[in-house]
Amino acid sequence: MHSAKHAVGLQVVIFCLAVCGLWTTSAGAQTPAAVPVFKITPVESTIKFHVAASVAIEGTFDQWDASLTFTSTAAESAVLDVTIQAASVNTGSGLKDRTLKGDDFFNVEQDPLITFHSTTIVQTGPETFDVQGTFTIRGVSKPETLHMTLIGKGTGSGEIKGTMAFDRKEFGMTSGIPFIRIADRVEVSVNLKGTRVSGPPVVFKQ
Numbered sequence: 001m002h003s004a005k006h007a008v009g010l011q012v013v014i015f016c017l018a019v020c021g022l023w024t025t026s027a028g029a030q031t032p033a034a035v036p037v038f039k040i041t042p043v044e045s046t047i048k049f050h051v052a053a054s055v056a057i058e059g060t061f062d063q064w065d066a067s068l069t070f071t072s073t074a075a076e077s078a079v080l081d082v083t084i085q086a087a088s089v090n091t092g093s094g095l096k097d098r099t100l101k102g103d104d105f106f107n108v109e110q111d112p113l114i115t116f117h118s119t120t121i122v123q124t125g126p127e128t129f130d131v132q133g134t135f136t137i138r139g140v141s142k143p144e145t146l147h148m149t150l151i152g153k154g155t156g157s158g159e160i161k162g163t164m165a166f167d168r169k170e171f172g173m174t175s176g177i178p179f180i181r182i183a184d185r186v187e188v189s190v191n192l193k194g195t196r197v198s199g200p201p202v203v204f205k206q
Helices: 002-019 094-101
Strands: 037-040 046-053 057-061 064-069 079-085 113-123 128-137 140-151 157-167 182-198
Touching (some): 057 094, 113 140
Antiparallel strands (some): 037 182, 046 057, 064 079, 113 128, 157 182
16 A cells, blocks of 8 residues: 555656656657857958949948858758848948938938848759848848858858849838939848858758
8 A cells, every 4th residue: 555655656746747847758858969050250251232333332341240050950951140230331431331321221320230031041053052031221121032152062161152132222222322323233242251160061962
């Protein structure tokens, strides 16, 4: 009789532990599979833009952050996130920079960040990828595609070169610049250098 009570008592304890999340089965205790972990080095990387105009408008962003994270070893499982400080625009001209930071263009006071968050990555060739994602500028978000080439595939240390074009008027940049004919199409180019710091190698489609 005593042993029966003891068994019932033990079952109650196990039940309470399970409910409280303190009891795990061997399956629940398994650690998740290792994934590649990459670190992007801003010092060796650049983000540039170019707009066709009667007077060239092109430059860089001096302050930004980017990350590439994986949910598995597959290259297409990667997620690319880029966050740019819009006020860090640098064309080499104070006048152009002030114009681009203003209400008619980047509107940095109200919308200080320009972002890109990938939603799907599709390998289109041995070293090429289409990175579809959400691009946000001036607080307006729209789907855009970054066409990317990977240099150094399989070495654990590589370089991502990508280009994306968007229509500035679709994002509320409908004004022009006095005395300058400016195109609607804006081209953005990224050159990101990264190194695998831990985890297994990335697996690419053959």
